[in-house]
Amino acid sequence: MFDRSNQIVFYLNSCIVLFGVLVALFTPYVVMGLLFVLSASVLIYDQFEQNKSTHTIDRLNKVLTVHDTGGNKATVRQIQRTRACYVGSTEYWFRIIRAIGSINNIRVNDRDPVAKINTDDGYQVCTRFPAEIKVTDGCDLVLSYQCEGAYTHPEGIFSHVVDSDTRQLSLVVDLPKGRAVSSARLYCKKNGIEATLVTPVVTGQTRIEADIENPEVGTEYCLHWKWERESLIQKLRRFFT
Numbered sequence: 001m002f003d004r005s006n007q008i009v010f011y012l013n014s015c016i017v018l019f020g021v022l023v024a025l026f027t028p029y030v031v032m033g034l035l036f037v038l039s040a041s042v043l044i045y046d047q048f049e050q051n052k053s054t055h056t057i058d059r060l061n062k063v064l065t066v067h068d069t070g071g072n073k074a075t076v077r078q079i080q081r082t083r084a085c086y087v088g089s090t091e092y093w094f095r096i097i098r099a100i101g102s103i104n105n106i107r108v109n110d111r112d113p114v115a116k117i118n119t120d121d122g123y124q125v126c127t128r129f130p131a132e133i134k135v136t137d138g139c140d141l142v143l144s145y146q147c148e149g150a151y152t153h154p155e156g157i158f159s160h161v162v163d164s165d166t167r168q169l170s171l172v173v174d175l176p177k178g179r180a181v182s183s184a185r186l187y188c189k190k191n192g193i194e195a196t197l198v199t200p201v202v203t204g205q206t207r208i209e210a211d212i213e214n215p216e217v218g219t220e221y222c223l224h225w226k227w228e229r230e231s232l233i234q235k236l237r238r239f240f241t
Contacts, residue, residue: 016040036057045057055092056083057166058138064158074099078143082164084135091128094143097159098122101149109142154229162215169202169215171223173208174227180205184225190218197221 009144020036023029058081067073076195078097082092091114097103098121106113106125113125125143129135177183186197200223201212208225215221 013040013043015032016172032214043051045218053123054085054089054097055164056085056168057164058080058083059168059170060160060166061170061172062158062160063174065150066156066176071153071156072149072168072175074150076143076145076147078160080141080143081138082135082141083138086128089129089135091126093124093126096121097125097143097145097165098152099147100150101147102109103145103147105216106145108141110144154210155224157222157224160222162217166215167213169212171210171212171219171221173225175227176205177206179228181208182228184208184223184227186210186212187222187224188216189220190216190224217228 002217017037017040018039020033020038023036024033027033060078060080062076062078065075065077069073078094084092094108095114106116106123108125108127111127115126117124127141129139133139145240156173158171160169160171163167171186181202184200184202186200188195188197197212198210200208202208208223209237210221210223212221220237
């Protein structure tokens, strides 16, 4: 859960704890050793608290459904079991909502979000937890939106950026019949570095699935696929439909 700088601080504090234990056990300076242990332990606890997510997600299931062979119209539906780490939490922000094409009709639990911000990284939307829900026990949140003109090319990418501690991430792409998937891969990106992960499962040449256990916060997980070009007959059929 720590970045590199935080890892160094954690290891230093851990060494101080070990040093304090050795001083307390093997020298006459027991009190001084215990002070080392206590001070370093407090610093470690504070570090964990500062790096703790405000929310945790048990399972996040994100599904892209492309409705036409031209890839012009698509829907994204993201279902997640969200738990607040603090009793006083009243709202949750979905961040980095983006697509190559345009995004519209963003909804949370079939309602308009209470706030929406357009940033360089895409949209951010806020929803409030129902007052009757004990948010530390968990609350089901469903984010949905429509994309236009996002998957018109022979290659497509569907991704998710992990911004809260998540136990399991599931990415699913459902493509229309008539344009078979020729290849698919799963990879992740962080700090400009890309790494290939396990090969996703392709079913019926139109459905792509990938599950990631304990995805890393701050990392973007991407499903990339290639599919057949839309035929002239499909284009004409779509044009006159």
